[in-house]
Amino acid sequence: MYFNSYIFIFLLVPFALVGYHTLNHFKKYRPALAWVVFASLVFYSWGNIFLFCLIAASVAGNHICSLLIKKTGKKKLFGITGIVFDLGLLFYFKYYDFFVSNVNALFSTDWALKHIALPMGISFYTFQQISYIADRMTDKAGHYDLLDYMGFVTFFPQLVAGPIVKHSDLVPQFKDEKKKHFDYVSFSKGLMLFVLGLSKKVLIADTLSRYADHGFDNVAWLDTPAAAAVMLCYTFQLYYDFSGYCDMAIGLGRMFNVDLPLNFNLPYKSKSIREFWRRWHITLSGFFREYVYFPLGGSRKGRFRKELNTFIIFMLSGLWHGAAWNFVIWGCFHGLMLVLEDIFAKPLERLEKSRIGSGIKWLCTFILINLSWVLFRVNSLSDLPLFFKKLFGLTSEGKLLELAFKADSALLYIPDVLAKKLGGEGMHNALYLGFMALGLLIAALSGLGKSAYERADSLRYRKRTVIALSLLFFFSVISLSKVIVFLYSNF
């Protein structure tokens, strides 16, 4: 089940919220948590019972390891067993085919690929559980009973796309009786965050995806303006898609009176790659810092080891994002940029002191991030040089207009009829170009202004806020169902 679906918004969320708050109202705290766990399992395994089995096995495996640590005191043995179990599951479902295809390519073997569909959310809940087991090994966490543990892992707002929540963020909140009452303020802010997140996903990201998908699926077709537009569209699509999902997650959490950690904080405002990673997917960076970077020695073992450790965690971060070489290269690129920023720290700091220098730093960072997203998005590595050739080739063949016509918004229908009637082909073209430009402009302005969290936290009751939010929700809801033009429609 997805957040951006009718069944989730109109059935599962009300079902979970009403049950949870009603049971809490009658001080049935444990049944209330069980209710949320049940709703979360329904959410996760909707239409696919295999997913239920998978998460049940994953939770059971980790919980047993934690229990064995408690019973036997053998932290290292059962901690490592738990982590190997988690990584094994992740390897099998996410990396098996990638590994086999590389072995085949390297050693001319013909091991069969399994073509395993990636179970949704496995990267997120596996990392959460690794962090828990690692904390058990270092006595930073106690053993939780099964219900608390399931609440921590399966809590549906954060289950499939983060934020990556630590047990210490979540379990104490489930136990805190002060958090068990219905909090109108928290609920209102949560509602606002959810609506803003939903609209970021379906109104902005999905609109921009039409252009980005077309461009990346037809790289050879692009010219320079179209390639630049495609790159920008993807930059904003990715941000609004992922951060929209996280806003919804955090908003839902607040509706349950549970605070989830911030995951995005206007990353495109960053003036360096380091700052970018303090603002983008914050909980993943936190995980890598705490469970990989520090154990590797962090910055304590000299300059070289520090840079090497930085590079390693970004390479791993790339691999976490996807089982393909372009993700690894993307991670290495970011790792390299961070190392370079470290080496040239002083001149870069001096540059930031002037306003122009600061602007230049922002621009350079934004351009670098844009270019890195190309590495992230290309359908295959072979498209990569071609895309950059198109981007920097300074050719113009009118592809930007053709790209603009890939817009698929019903909102354009009436304006387009009028434009054709009143201004002919010229106005028709201008309308589509303007729509694409408007999409990018809204994305850019929203991405550089206040974050959704800031907006929710500064929420004041005003009629216009209620109207704006209701309209955003309404337009988001009616955008969930697309009338598909069947490819084989005419034949």
Add this chain to the structure above:
Amino acid sequence: MSEKECKKFIKGFGILTALLLFAAAVLVIVFDPYFHYHAPISPLKAIYTKKEYQLNGAVEHLDHDALMLGSSVTMNINSSDFDRAFGCSTLKAVVSGAKCSTLCYYLDKAYRYNDIKYVFWGLDPDQICYEPDEVPDQEQVYYMRDKNPLNDVNYLWSMDVIFKEIPNMIAMSAHSDYDQGLAYEFASQSVFGAQQALATHQPEGDIHRMNSIDGEDFVRRINANMDMVEALVAAHPETEYRFFFTVAGILWWDIHYRSGNMERYFAAWKNAVERLDRYDNVTFYSGVFNSAGAVCDLSHYCDYCHADAQINALQAASVINGDRIITADTVDDEIDILRSIILDFEDRLTTEGNWDFLYSDGWY
């Protein structure tokens, strides 16, 4: 924000959102461009835009006493020709890549809601050769087909329906010249000619041996499909069934000659005629399926298979005029004519070694 303000905020948001969603649902129910709940309310007309979404509702709610069934090769027929000739009101139930079972599903449904006097059935040979158990197929949008009211949210709360289909319905209804007989036609938006036809033709290089017409699986499929058709024909003697063999371009036949299916398709047609010809309410028309000019002149084709309005009008005219009736006695002769056309073409292609001759007028 204080708790009191939050209560006002939640209440205000809830009420306004509910009103907006309710208004959207009412709007869609009233206009109902996909005929899911009712026929268009006068003065609105039925505007046919998306058959995958509309056909279920159209069959159920639109008044009609005749049904035109067929695949994409019949979509460019103007069903108003049938209305004028037979004094009926024809609904075009045409489905891309139509399977016999899908067409039977629509016909069966039409009988439940209307008195059907005529069925005009464009019979493609491959219709009868598909697996018979594929209803509903992927073409039917599930929430327009099933009776689950919860699924209707996909229709009631759809930006495409509210901001595109409904305005289009209003605008097109105002057009006095909107011809409902041209529902789902695509000829007016297509470019025709040998170049277009050949551009879409990607035949397999090798010519396969003809598949056996006695193959167990093949026989099972055509028997099962024809059982469905025969059951409907037998159950409704009051309906006049006018089947016609559909025309497909020579390049389509080239594909099936090479794939080894040509003889199976001929056998399927023959089987259909032999099984149904004994019913008084059934007549088979040849259309122009074996007319060399209709099959081979690529200036009439927008791709390897689909013909323009002129050829489609000839298909309809054959049914209307009642000429070239096919019976169990004549079906072999009629098919022989088409077989000769195809084999002559393949010989010519082998001799020429390229497709260039297809650009010359009257090469056939």
